[in-house]
Amino acid sequence: MPTPTPAASPDPRRNIPRMDELLQLPEVAAARECLAEHTIRAIIQDTVSQARRGGVPISELPAAIAQRLGEKNSHSLRPxxxxxxxxxxTNLGRAPLPSAAVEALHDAASYTDVEMDLESGKRSKNRGAGATAALLAACPGAEDALVVNNGASALLLATAALAPGKEVIISRGELIEIGAGFRLPELIESTATRLKEVGATNRTHVADYERALGDNTGAILKVHPSNFRIEGFTSAVGVDELHRLAARHGTRLIVDLGSGLLTHDPALPEEPDIHAQLRAGADIVIASGDKLLGGPQAGILLGTKDAISAVKKHPLARAVRIDKLRLNALEAAISTPSNAVxxxxxxxxxxxxxxxxxxxxxxxxxxxxxxxxxxxxxxxxxxxxxxxxxxxxxxxxxxxxxxxxxxxxxxxxxxxxxxxxxxxxxxxxxxxxxxxxx
Missing domain, CATH: 3.90.1150.180 (Aspartate Aminotransferase, domain 1)
Incomplete structure (x- = not known):
């Protein structure tokens, strides 16, 4: 008589509770106070999957789910x-906000009068008026201002609005790439605007710009090298000279500073500031809000009324519009007496x-x-x-x-x-x- 085959031991994975049972755990009920249902289900499903692979003992599955739910936040960024x-x-979020800007973020987090005149009850066209007024007070050399999503969008908007379908003249020494492989030329040429490079990498003269100017010139662009320095046998053309050249030929001058220094700071003697560039004749100066200015991410355009008006009317202005939270935070960061930067x-x-x-x-x-x-x-x-x-x-x-x-x-x-x-x-x-x- 043949020896009977021993019965296969039952698969312990059969003891894993069903999803509906796990959703009844007291820890799950408590987690619903701060976590969305889809988040809770994803954590449970992932923990169950680990148990099926043997990574979590089945007897400890409820405790493992409770632990993961307790450790889960509704957001992932850590201070x-x-x-x-x-x-x-940059890897740590650039400028930390001053307490006044943090309070401004909180105040703007709910319903606000961002586009409403509370006196008349009608829609207002003064979106961002507070931030604009703060910028103009801090930088009196500007006639008008506009705040957009970030520095890159500010540059894209300025070149698209002031040189639509035309050429923007730029020195070869200013064709920069910054962090994460972001290249300034590729950004500008993503619209119908075309770049016309002049000079050499290390030396560019006013005559180089002069020869490049023509009927198809929309603007001259000067870019602060930002994250690199060329030394030795070098030359560059200043904003004042470029302004005189642009004025003679009836074209606009855009200066991209990036760093956001509003006025001269003795602690940084070589760092150009926005006020000085405007005084030297720039039509528009572009800067970031979350660098030396010490505010939230923002693209700041300061300049003449005529140039800023053209930028505001361009269709891209809507696409790169900044949100109400950062508008409020930027105004506060500019208006407060001190910040962490x-x-x-x-x-x-x-x-x-x-x-x-x-x-x-x-x-x-x-x-x-x-x-x-x-x-x-x-x-x-x-x-x-x-x-x-x-x-x-x-x-x-x-x-x-x-x-x-x-x-x-x-x-x-x-x-x-x-x-x-x-x-x-x-x-x-x-x-x-x-x-x-x-």
Whole structure:
């Protein structure tokens, strides 16, 4: 008589509860207070899939779901402590907003009078009037202003509006590429506008522009090199000379500064400012709101009434329109007496040293001289003398994984913690993070 085949052991995956049962867990009911139903279902389904693969013991499935729901936020961006010494750090969101701008974001988050005249109850055409007024008060050389989504859209709009179907003359030394492979020429030529390159990479003269001007010229464009510097045998044409040339030939002059410095700052002696470019004769000056200006992401156009009027009327102006939250935040950032960017740029040298030494003493490390940077394309390579706590290189990775994350700089085999951009009330958090690693 043949030996009977033993019965196959039951598959433990059959014990996984059904979705409708898991949706009745008390932790799921609590999670519905802050998470959408589709988010909850996705977390449960993913955890169940892990259990089917053996990654989560089936007996621990409810606890695993509860843990993941408890750790899940409705948003994914995490605040970090910027200990790199770079003020406008693009990877960390550029300029941190001043408290007045944060409050302005909150106030604009619900219904607002963004396009309504509350006196008459009718639709208003003064969208962004507050931000415009703040910009004009801070930069009296401008006759009018417009705020759009970001710096790239401001440049796209200006060239499309002032040189529709025509040529924009630009020096070859200003055909730049910035972060993430973004190339200025490709942006401009994505519309019907065409670029006409003049001069050489290192030297461009006024005669080069003169020869390029013709009936098909729509504008002259001058671009601040932003994130690189050409040294040695070089020459470039200033805004004042280009203005005189443009005026003689009846064309417009656009200046793209990028960095957003409204007026001259002695701390950055070589960084061009918007007011000076307007005074020198630019029809439109373009800048970003989230760099040296210290506000939210925005593309700012300041210039003559005639030039700004042409930009406002262009169909692209609607496509690149900025939202109500950032309009309010930009107005507040301009109107407040101080912001984090200016504080970090003008920090007290001795106070910086004392705070750094206190942190170093608390964690058993030493202090080294360290030059900070503006970042974000502002004042490229210009040093901002200061100090840093020097730690072993492996600390950088571990600090970045802390909560809150502390992002430092790795240089010459050392982890450097520079608190130039760290508010004083966060010094204790930096010390705690370093101690946790060490």
């Amino acid at each position: 970090v402590i910027n200990a790199t010494g770079v003020i406008i750090h 200016q504080d970090a740029l003008h920090l007290d040298h001795e106070n910086h040293r004392a705070r750094t030494e206190a942190i170093a003493e608390a964690v058993g490390a030493h202090v080294v001289a360290h030059d900070g940077r503006v970042g974000g394309g502002g004042a490229p390579e210009y040093p901002l003398p200061g100090f840093a706590v020097s730690l072993p290189e492996h600390f950088a990775d571990a600090l970045r994984r802390q909560e809150p994350s502390v992002v430092s700089r790795v240089h010459q085999g050392r982890c450097l913690v520079d608190i130039r951009c760290v508010p004083a009330h966060q010094d204790a958090a930096v010390i705690a993070a370093i101690k946790a690693v060490g």
